[in-house]
Amino acid sequence: MYLDVERCVRAVQAKDERFDGWFFTAVLTTGIYCRPSCPARPPRPENMRFYPSAAAAQQAGFRACKRCRPGAVPGSPQWNERADLVARAMRLIADGLVDRDGVPGLADRLGYSVRQVERQLMAELGAGPLALARAQRAQTARLLIETTALPMAEVADSAGFASVRAFNDTVREVFGLTPTELRARAKATGEPPVSGTIVLRLPFRRPLCPDNLFGHLAATAVPGVEEWRDGAYRRALRLPHGHGIASLRPTPEYVECRLALSDARDLTTAINRCRWLLDLDADPVAIDAQLGADETLAPLVAKNPGRRVPRTTDPEEFAIRAVLGQQVSTAAARTLAARLVAAHGEPIEDREGGLTHLFPTPSALAGLDPESLAMPRSRRATVGALIRALAAGDLELGVGGDWERGRARLAALPGVGPWTVESVAMRALGDPDAFVATDLGVRLAAADLGLPSTARALTARSAPWRPWRAYAVQHLWSTREHPINQMPADRPEEN
Structure with a gap:
């Protein structure tokens, strides 16, 4: 979008927050870059330059605006909508992979050469993986400086900087303030940091x-x-x-x-x-506009605009839970998963509530006795096959995974059908077009709305909803009474 100068100028002049994260505006006269919705008076169009990423603006010599804090914006929705090399790379960089494994580690995860990855990121984002990771480190450093009392040396290490000097130089270059000045500014305008949180x-x-x-x-x-x-x-x-x-x-x-x-x-x-x-x-305006153009979905979209797809923080965990939940109720699936957690999860302490374990990794479940699972023999075999595939690394479901390859490898496992494949694609892989046409709730909702209720016919009818069918699923589910459709009231007796 940043190449469409007229559209970018209009967005900046309107202070349109919908475009925050889509592009960044650099101002030649001040040397700063901003989000499109910056509350300051818009500069003259001839003094504006537009960049596809904060890293590109920083590489061009601009520093972050102190007023609108352009690092604290939603990410570009493109990286969630697409499954190509650049989108997968951006999701992995956001997950911190470059800081942990370097650019070679990123290229290895993507299955491309370092040169190919750098060339494609530079062509589309105006910055390579190191610059993109550096911009992210700067924003992480700012958060730690402003929200914790950590010594600056610990902030530098925690944010991923190789040295305190590199940390100091980057913070000064990006924000126009030293780390000490940033912390003093935060103390003067915000709440004191909470110990340990x-x-x-x-x-x-x-x-x-x-x-x-x-x-x-x-x-x-x-x-x-x-x-x-x-x-x-x-x-x-x-x-x-x-x-x-x-x-x-x-x-x-x-x-x-x-x-x-x-x-x-x-x-x-x-x-x-x-x-x-x-x-x-996500970009809810674009999603709702397309789904709302369908006469059947239009009333649902108008009633609850901005629905999102609930995903997961642990794709392997979700895949295991999806198989445990095949053909059983929500309550039964929770019970089965809770037994796995109690028997094989890693204990943790929670000073503020009732969290007791991390969900067990596939490696921790590798020695699981299938007979210990209270489910039919065929589903026990499916759970075992899935755990082995995940533990061996034969199934990649992370944020940088290839959506279609993940689907194919899931479908090849015994006992894994379309419902499980599309559920994992929707909530673990993050494919916005995943469509659980065989889901009972979706089929009942479709029948109530006068849509085809068979999986084949409903899939054909859903073509105009692409590439947002995962969001259409959320609207279909909303037509029926179920706890998933409402935020629960607090129950003090359980606290």
């Missing part, structure tokens, strides 16, 4: 319908790993350097995120996994 606001593009998003997560929560408490969804996170606990509470303007991490180096990864979980980088 990082509190931040997760932005999103409006509108956002929280009912099905948080309702689904709460209704399907596995005891010990997830819970709904005091108006927030809380869950345990398995992270590259340790574990964490995330508490996510919706508000009209943002999602409040409270993170307790065993290792501060996991901050960037934890934030991005929470954003991915809640589908906060």
Whole structure:
């Protein structure tokens, strides 16, 4: 979009927050770059330059605006809508892979050469993987500086900088302030940091319908790993350097995120996994416009605009839970998963609630006795086959995974049918066009609305909804009475 100068200028002049994250505006006269919705007076069009990423603006010599904080915007929805090399690379960079494994590690995960990855990112985003990761490190450093009392040397290490000097230079270059000045500014204008907890606001593009998003997560929560408490969804996170606990509470303007991490180096990864979980980088205006053009879906979209797809912070966990949930009720699936957690999960401490374990990894389940699972023999065999494929690395379901390859390898496992494949594609792989045409709730809703109720016919009828059929599923589910469609009321007796 940044190449469409006239459209970008109009967005900046209108201070249109819908375009935050789509592009960044650099101002020649001030040397700063902003989000399109920056509250400052818009510059003259001839003084504007547009960039596809914060990293590209930084490489061009511009520093971040202190007023609109362009690093704190939703990510471009393109990286969630697409499954090509650039989109997969951006999802992996956001997950912190370059900081952990370098550019060679990124290229290896993608199955391309380092040169191919760098060339394609530079062509589309104006910056290579190192520059994109550096921009992300700068934003992570800012969060740690402003929301914690960590010594600056620990902030530098936690944000992924190789040295304190590189940390100081980057912060000064990107934000126009030293780390000490940033912390002093935050203390003067904000709340004091909470010991052991990082509190931040997760932005999103409006509108956002929280009912099905948080309702689904709460209704399907596995005891010990997830819970709904005091108006927030809380869950345990398995992270590259340790574990964490995330508490996510919706508000009209943002999602409040409270993170307790065993290792501060996991901050960037934890934030991005929470954003991915809640589908906060989606473009609801574009999605609702297409679905709302269908005469059957139009009333549903008008009633609850901004529905998101509830995803997962752990794709392997979700795949296992999806198989456990085949042909059983939500309550039965939760019970089966809770037994696995109690027997094989990694214990953790939660000072604020009732989280007790991390969901077990495929490796931890590799020695699982199938006979210990209270389910039919055929489904026990399916669980075992899935666990072995995940443990061996034969099935890639992470944010950088190839959607169609993941589908094909899932479908090749014994006992894995279309419902499981599309459920995993929708919530683990993040394909916005995943469509569970065989789901009972979807078929009943379709029949109630006068749509075809057989999987084949409904799939054909859904063609005009592409590439947003995963969102159409959320609207179809909303037509029936089920706990997944409503945020639960707090139940103090369970707290």
